[in-house]
Amino acid sequence: MRVDAERNHRVIVEAAGDLFCQHGPKVSMDAIAAAAGVGKGTLFRRFGDRDGLVRAVVEERTEAWWQEAHRRAVDRTVPARDRAIRFVDDVFDLVVLRLRPLMATMERSECADGTPPRWITQLAELIAEVRPAADADFLARAIIGSMRSEMVQAGRENALRVNVLALTTSVLGD
The missing domain is CATH 1.10.10 (Arc Repressor Mutant, subunit A)
Structure with missing residues (x-):
């Protein structure tokens, strides 16, 4: 360039x-x-177009977050179940609390579903570590999908976090 x-x-x-x-x-x-x-x-x-510009802004603003979240997600000194829950909590903070308007725009884009594929891949890998027989890709998409903008109601972010983490815990089992 x-x-x-x-x-x-x-x-x-x-x-x-x-x-x-x-x-x-x-x-x-x-x-x-x-x-x-x-x-x-x-x-x-x-x-x-606008969607391309929004995607570029999201990519730019999430890169440092991704580096740290990924580092923690692959830290094998921590049990996979704990890493998965932490990763979901990190994604929640980013998409629901920090980038909500931009993520809502990405979700509506005809070119993207709004979720960077590496987030889903990372969570699927963590789920597969905990539950090798599960359809980890589907479960990761379901968990990340539960944070889509239409699920967020103003003032109810904490309730949504509790429910997303409960879903994650349920998926991971004991």
């Missing part, structure tokens, strides 16, 4: 992320372009 293209990418993603957090994901592409100091055409050439 050219230096100016890389700078534009970084500036656009940062500006879009800030505006999405302040105003929600419906902020206009014109406003994002103005905040980033680029033309609107640059946004569309670089990201394709």
Whole structure:
């Protein structure tokens, strides 16, 4: 990637992320372009559409989280059951509490189901460690899916967390 293209990418993603957090994901592409100091055409050439830009912001804002969550998930000094519960709790904090508006937009996208595949894969691997005979991919998708935006009601995040963790505990068994 050219230096100016890389700078534009970084500036656009940062500006879009800030505006999405302040105003929600419906902020206009014109406003994002103005905040980033680029033309609107640059946004569309670089990201394709709003969904592509939202995905780029989510990827950028979740990368450091992913590195830490993955490190803990593969730490074999901790029992797999405990690692799985911790991973689900970490995902909950990220998608329900920190990135809710962006995740809701990704869920509605025609190009993606809103859940980064590596999150599902990581949880499926943990479930398979605990319950080798289970359909770990299905169970991981069910647990992560229970955190989709339509399940979240304002002011009920703690109740949802309790239920998601209860589901996870049930799936993992004793």
